[in-house]
Amino acid sequence: MGAPMVISMRLRFDCATDDSLNRLLQNINAKNMNDIRIATAQFEHASGNKKHNLSIIDELSARAAEKGAQVISFHECSISGYSFARSLDKEAMLALSESIPDGESTRALIKTARQRNITVLAGLFEKGADGKIYKAYICVKGDGLIARFRKLHPFINPHITPGNEYLVFDLLGWKCGILLCYDNNVIENVRATTLLGAEIIFMPHVTMCTPSPMPGRGYVDPALWERRDTDPVPLRQEFDGPKGRDWLMKWLPARAYDNGIYAVFSNAIGMDDDQLKNGNSLVLDPYGEIIAECRTLGNDFVIAVCTWNKLKKSGGNRYLNARRPELYGDIIGQPHESVQKVVWMNSEKQ
Numbered sequence: 107m108g109a110p111m112v113i114s115m116r117l118r119f120d121c122a123t124d125d126s127l128n129r130l131l132q133n134i135n136a137k138n139m140n141d142i143r144i145a146t147a148q149f150e151h152a153s154g155n156k157k158h159n160l161s162i163i164d165e166l167s168a169r170a171a172e173k174g175a176q177v178i179s180f181h182e183c184s185i186s187g188y189s190f191a192r193s194l195d196k197e198a199m200l201a202l203s204e205s206i207p208d209g210e211s212t213r214a215l216i217k218t219a220r221q222r223n224i225t226v227l228a229g230l231f232e233k234g235a236d237g238k239i240y241k242a243y244i245c246v247k248g249d250g251l252i253a254r255f256r257k258l259h260p261f262i263n264p265h266i267t268p269g270n271e272y273l274v275f276d277l278l279g280w281k282c283g284i285l286l287c288y289d290n291n292v293i294e295n296v297r298a299t300t301l302l303g304a305e306i307i308f309m310p311h312v313t314m315c316t317p318s319p320m321p322g323r324g325y326v327d328p329a330l331w332e333r334r335d336t337d338p339v340p341l342r343q344e345f346d347g348p349k350g351r352d353w354l355m356k357w358l359p360a361r362a363y364d365n366g367i368y369a370v371f372s373n374a375i376g377m378d379d380d381q382l383k384n385g386n387s388l389v390l391d392p393y394g395e396i397i398a399e400c401r402t403l404g405n406d407f408v409i410a411v412c413t414w415n416k417l418k419k420s421g422g423n424r425y426l427n428a429r430r431p432e433l434y435g436d437i438i439g440q441p442h443e444s445v446q447k448v449v450w451m452n453s454e455k456q
Contacts, residue, residue, distance in 0.1 A: 140279040140414070144306070144368075145175035147407035148385035148400050150376025153187035154202065156211055156230075160185060163228055164218045166407050171224040175409045176278060178226055181310045181372045181387070182243065182287050185211045185230040188262065188312040189379040192451065196239075196265045203233035206242060207251040220248030225277065227372075229286070229310055231266075232256070238267040243284050243310055245277065252277065255284035258295060261448050274302045280412070287311040288446070290361060294438065300365040300426070305417055309361075310372045314350045314384050316450040322348030326382045334403045341403060345384035354386060363394030366422025368412045375404065392420035 147166045152158045163180055170178045182188060186202060194202065206212050211230050219226045225247050232242035232254075241257035256269025272295070274283050283304030289295045290309050299307055315326045326349055330341040345351060354371075362369040368391060375385030388399035389410035398410035417423060 142278050142280055142306075142412045143174055143176050143409055144370055144389060144412060145170040145173075145178040145407045145409045146370050146372045146387040146389055146398070146400070147178055147180050147405075148373055148375040148387040149180070149184070149405040151181075151184055151187050151374060151378065153190035153379050155187070156185055159187065160211065160214050160218075162405060163215070163226065164222070166405065167218050167222045167224050167226055170407050170409065171222045173409060175224060175407075178224055178407065179308050179310060179370050179372045180226075180228040181374045182229045182257075182312045183231065183241070184228045184310070184372075184374070185215070187378070188374065189381055191231070191263045192379075194263060199231065199239050199263055199265045200233060203231040203239050205235070206230075206232050206244060206254050207246075209233075212244060212246065212251065215244065216246045216248065216250060219246050223248070225252070227284075227308055227310070234267075239263075239265050240269060241266055241286060243286055243308075245275070245282075245284070245308075253282075253284065255286065257286040257289060259288040259292065259444075259446060260286075261288065261446055261451055272299050272302055274299065274304050277306075281305045283307040285309055287313055288448075291357070293361070293364075296361045296365055296367075300367055304367060306368040306370060306412060307361075307365075308370045308372070309358075312374045312378055312383060314353060314373070314386075315344075315382055318353075318449050320348070320353070323353065324349055326350075326384070328377060328380075328382050331376060331382050338403055345386070345403075350384040351386050359390055359394035359396075362390035362392060362422075363420070364422050364425065366392040366417060366420035366424075366426060368392060368410075368416075370410075375400075392416045392422055 149162045167178050204211050215226055227245045229243040232240040241260040243255045245253040253275040255273045258269050260266040274281055281303045283299035285295050317324050326344045334341050370389050372387045373385050374383040385400055388396050391397050398408035400406045400408050
């Protein structure tokens with residue numbers, strides 16, 4: 107029975123015109139040809155001012171689309187603001203939170219995606235149908251919600267409930283995942299998301315420039331931000347040193363390299379409540395190389411082109427194939443009590 111099927115296929119190819127044959131071959135190889143242009147943004151959000159933050163998201167989305175971006179990613183809690191939430195009680199957190207997808211901010215984000223013809227990812231506090239509060243990050247297109255992820259390791263406010271599942275979704279022919287800030291510091295989360303099929307992982311943060319036991323870490327003086335236009339060098343030195351970019355480079359490239367994925371890192375810049383953040387939004391390829399990075403001291407975005415060929419050529423892809431989970435499956439999966447010690451939060455007696 108196998109031979110007639112082969113003959114039938116050969117006859118179909120013999121009868122095809124050059125144009126139709128070319129189209130067929132293009133469809134077969136479409137995945138290899140389907141590059142994607144992703145923008146990662148940074149901006150100074152206003153704490154609790156969703157209207158203001160959504161206006162900046164709309165502006166940057168429009169500019170990115172004009173430059174050819176198909177997707178734009180913003181930082182964690184980019185819609186609502188972030189660190190100010192550490193001082194809010196439960197009632198205030200519930201008032202700040204919104205339902206997804208029928209909340210006002212989600213609808214506004216969908217409107218931006220539709221009007222600007224770009225897929226948008228941004229973060230906010232979610233009021234779940236179960237009455238609980240979550241740290242959420244959503245991906246929308248002009249026709250609605252594509253994906254919603256709930257942070258697995260939230261800590262900014264004790265009334266936030268941790269998410270309990272990984273997420274991989276389809277976006278323009280690619281398999282994408284989302285992990286929020288601290289989620290990416292737990293290496294198993296990145297590996298698990300990769301094993302579920304993710305080729306691109308969006309990693310929105312509000313991070314850096316906070317105290318730590320590690321040498322050289324700490325806050326950056328907000329006065330340097332105020333003088334950024336007239337005296338940028340001291341600020342750049344702080345942002346690029348161990349308080350900022352140097353710390354990021356200790357671990358973030360390894361997440362992309364070890365797993366053979368694209369990592370889209372988005373971060374706030376400027377004042378986040380009483381803390382200064384350094385931005386450095388960037389995209390890493392599966393080799394762990396930076397292919398686009400924001401270097402301005404202000405609101406900005408950069409665009410990276412993600413290509414299929416790097417996924418298969420990467421060392422991370424080979425290492426994934428070489429795994430022997432029978433050696434360590436029981437070790438990694440054994441019971442463990444999760445403990446998070448965020449130094450700057452503990453120092454404030456959260």
